[in-house]
Amino acid sequence: MVGGVYYFLLEILWRGYSHWAMIIVGGISAAFLYLINEKLSAVSFFSKCLLGAGIITAAELLSGIVVNLWLGWDIWDYTKLQYNLMGQISLKTSLLWMLLCIPAFVISDIVKEIFLIKGANSGKKI
Numbered sequence: 001m002v003g004g005v006y007y008f009l010l011e012i013l014w015r016g017y018s019h020w021a022m023i024i025v026g027g028i029s030a031a032f033l034y035l036i037n038e039k040l041s042a043v044s045f046f047s048k049c050l051l052g053a054g055i056i057t058a059a060e061l062l063s064g065i066v067v068n069l070w071l072g073w074d075i076w077d078y079t080k081l082q083y084n085l086m087g088q089i090s091l092k093t094s095l096l097w098m099l100l101c102i103p104a105f106v107i108s109d110i111v112k113e114i115f116l117i118k119g120a121n122s123g124k125k126i
Helices: 002-015 021-039 045-070 091-121
Strands: none
Touching (some): 045 091
């Protein structure tokens, strides 16, 4: 949920609006970012950001094919950007996803700590 809301709010800040479907795409992307951060702790931070950007870009492409091309919702259109694929993803946005992985991984660590502390304390008797 945190990732979905984060994605949704970022879009509102960036474009001035968003769509409810972006909460789902953002949530799924955030779950993958959490797994990358958790399972690939030995991998360099740069490599994790690169992989995260690839995953977000793939999620954006797949969701764009469904919601924009198949369903015709026209939530976004990158056809005017250079190096775009079917107007659903672009090199520019992929590079932005890479930068946004930095705060996403930090938030992932914070969320993990909150839930670990709560989880560790939940079994204690008062």
